Amino acid sequence: MTAAQADLQAEFLEMPEGLRIDRPNLVDGAALWRIAKDSGTLDLNSSYSYLLWCRDFAGTSAVARAADGRPVAFVTGYRRPDRPRTLLVWQVAVDEAHRGRGLAGALLDGLTRRIAGSDGLTAVETTITPGNTASERLFTSYAARHGARVERDVLFDAAHFPDGAPHDPEVLYRIGPLSL
Known part of the structure; x- marks a missing residue:
């Protein structure tokens, strides 16, 4: 483990x-x-997009690794260009064998602590489709742990999606102000 990895691990x-x-x-x-594909719930992006994400947004993302170094969970996010103190969490996924252990919450807590410590962070945003109770619980419990309010508004309704396939609305969760 490198010194940078040890510093990250401590967070x-x-x-x-x-x-x-x-x-x-x-x-x-x-x-x-x-x-993401095996999750059965996430919108699957192209494999190309995950490669780019790992190259271009590694600083605002995190992975959990097994002892052999294999990723078993991840959180991807980015700073909003018009609100650089806001982290938009794009996806959170945990390999089926590692679910139910609090891994998603630990990754989210650690990632936001790391970002807050380096450049400041006042809010987290994400979108959740209605009925995704696991994500709703993850983000509402995150807000409670950090003493933050949760505001919800429909960001994209079904009519916004151009591909013709039925898509549930995406509800924007705004969590803040954070006390990290």
Whole structure:
């Protein structure tokens, strides 16, 4: 483990035993794509997009690695260009074998602590489709842990999606102000 990885690991205090946290790198793109595909709930992006994400947004994303270095969970996000102190969380996914251990919450907590410590962070945003109770619980419990309000508004309704396939609305969750 490099010194930078050790520093990053120290920020993730609640990681389940046997797992370590890291920034994603280019070679992780395929594993993130597979985890997202296997989730059965996430909108699957192209494999190309996960490769780009791991290259261009590694600083605002995190992966959990098994002892063999294989990614088993991830959080991808980016700073909003018009609100640089807001992190938009794009996707959160945990490999099926590692679910139910608090891994998604630990990754989200650690990632936001890391970003807040380096450049400041006042809010987190994400979108959740109605009925995705796991994501609703993840983000409402995150807000409670950090003493933040949650505001909800429909960001994209079904008519916004151009591909003709039925798509549930995407509800924007705004969480803040944060006390990290």
